[in-house]
Amino acid sequence: MSNEKRDTARALLIAERGDQRGKWTRKPKTHCVNGHAFTDDNVYYDPKDGTRACNACRAQKNQIKKLLEYGITEDEETLLWQRQCGLCAICQEPLHHGSGTAGAKIDHDHTTGSIRGILCGNCNIGISHFRDDPKRCSNAAAYLNEIRKER
Numbered sequence: 758m759s760n761e762k763r764d765t766a767r768a769l770l771i772a773e774r775g776d777q778r779g780k781w782t783r784k785p786k787t788h789c790v791n792g793h794a795f796t797d798d799n800v801y802y803d804p805k806d807g808t809r810a811c812n813a814c815r816a817q818k819n820q821i822k823k824l825l826e827y828g829i830t831e832d833e834e835t836l837l838w839q840r841q842c843g844l845c846a847i848c849q850e851p852l853h854h855g856s857g858t859a860g861a862k863i864d865h866d867h868t869t870g871s872i873r874g875i876l877c878g879n880c881n882i883g884i885s886h887f888r889d890d891p892k893r894c895s896n897a898a899a900y901l902n903e904i905r906k907e908r
Contacts, residue, residue: 789814827863827872834863837875846874847884853877 788794789811801810823829829837843852845861852861852875862881864873867889876884887893 823863827865828870829863829872834875837863837872841875845877845880847876847880850877 786795791811791814793799793811793813795809795811799812801812801815802808803810820831823831823834838852841852844850845852846864853859854861859878861875862878864876864881864884865871866873884894887897
C-alpha cells in the first residue's frame with residue numbers, strides 16, 4: 758500500500774473512531790511524583806529527548822549529590838560563592854548556576870577529597886587536563902607568556 762493510501766485509510770479510521778491512535782491521548786500530568794506543580798518556573802525540558810522534569814526535585818537531587826560526593830551542604834556552598842564574590846577562583850569571570858560545561862563546578866582535590874573552591878566549567882576542565890598539577894599549569898602559563906613575547 759502506498760503512503761498516500763495508508764494516510765487516507767488512517768484518516769478515515771480516525772474520523773470513524775473519533776480518536777487518534779499513536780498520539781498522546783492521556784492528560785499531561787500537572788505535578789511531579791513528589792507533588793510539586795509543573796509551572797513555567799518549575800519545569801525543565803531535557804533538550805535531548807524533550808522529557809520534562811521538576812526543577813525543585815532536580816535542585817534537591819543536586820544538593821544530595823553534592824553532599825554525598827563532596828560532603829558540602831547548601832549553606833557551605835553559599836559561603837564559598839560569597840567568599841569568591843560569585844567569581845571563578847581562576848579566571849575571575851562571573852560564575853553561573855547550571856549544569857553542563859558552562860555551569861559552576863565545585864573544585865576538589867582528587868587525592869584528599871578536600872574542597873578548594875568553585876570554578877567555572879572551562880577552568881575546571883582546564884586544570885583537570887593538567888591533572889591538577891601546579892607545575893604543569895605554571896609551565897603552560899610560561900609557555901603562553903613566551904609565545905606572546907615573541908609576537
